[in-house]
Amino acid sequence: MWLKSSVLYFSDSLWGDLMSNKLSVEDKLVSERSYADKVARKILCVGNGSCPVAKKDPQKIFETSMAISALRCILSYVVFPIITPIIGVSTGAAPIIGIPIAILALYFDVMGIRRFWIANHHLRWPISFIYLAVIGLVASLLITDIRSIF
Numbered sequence: 001m002w003l004k005s006s007v008l009y010f011s012d013s014l015w016g017d018l019m020s021n022k023l024s025v026e027d028k029l030v031s032e033r034s035y036a037d038k039v040a041r042k043i044l045c046v047g048n049g050s051c052p053v054a055k056k057d058p059q060k061i062f063e064t065s066m067a068i069s070a071l072r073c074i075l076s077y078v079v080f081p082i083i084t085p086i087i088g089v090s091t092g093a094a095p096i097i098g099i100p101i102a103i104l105a106l107y108f109d110v111m112g113i114r115r116f117w118i119a120n121h122h123l124r125w126p127i128s129f130i131y132l133a134v135i136g137l138v139a140s141l142l143i144t145d146i147r148s149i150f
Contacts, residue, residue, distance in 0.1 A: 040128070046117045058115045062127065063109035069134045072101045076141050095145035102142040109135050 033041075033048065041048060080094035113131045116124040 041117060044114050046114055058112070058119050058121050058127075060090050061108070061115045065105065065112040065131075066134065068101070068105040068108050069138050072098065072105045072138055072141060075101065094147050096121045098145045099142060099149075102138050102145065105138045106135060106142070109138070 009055060038048075075094070080098070084094070109131050113128050116127050121127070
């Protein structure tokens with residue numbers, strides 16, 4: 001018979017070993033991780049364990065980082081090329097404003113990924129792919145801004 005845990009499925013014998021202190025939950029978590037999981041944790045400089053994190057914490061960071069990335073994209077695709085010429089403001093200031101916002105967005109994106117992995121959130125893989133897509137977009141905007149200055 002299998003008993004369901006929030007993270008793993010334990011067999012009766014494993015559950016007995018855990019209860020008799022032969023194995024720790026942390027040892028079982030580390031040994032159950034896939035190779036891809038271990039590699040991702042190493043790249044993100046996240047330990048093998050998980051720490052108790054409130055459910056809202058990773059989601060709040062996700063919302064914040066996505067909002068900053070969205071602000072950067074709105075500035076790049078709407079405000080700078082369309083609205084600033086209409087109101088007569090020079091678009092030459094766009095990279096000066098865009099670079100710090102892009103760097104801030106990238107920082108929050110990376111911190112957001114790490115927070116999902118630290119929390120061992122069940123959606124860490126799909127959210128990581130979303131973050132990577134956003135990081136790619138913001139990084140390309142950052143490179144474009146840097147190239148326009150030089």
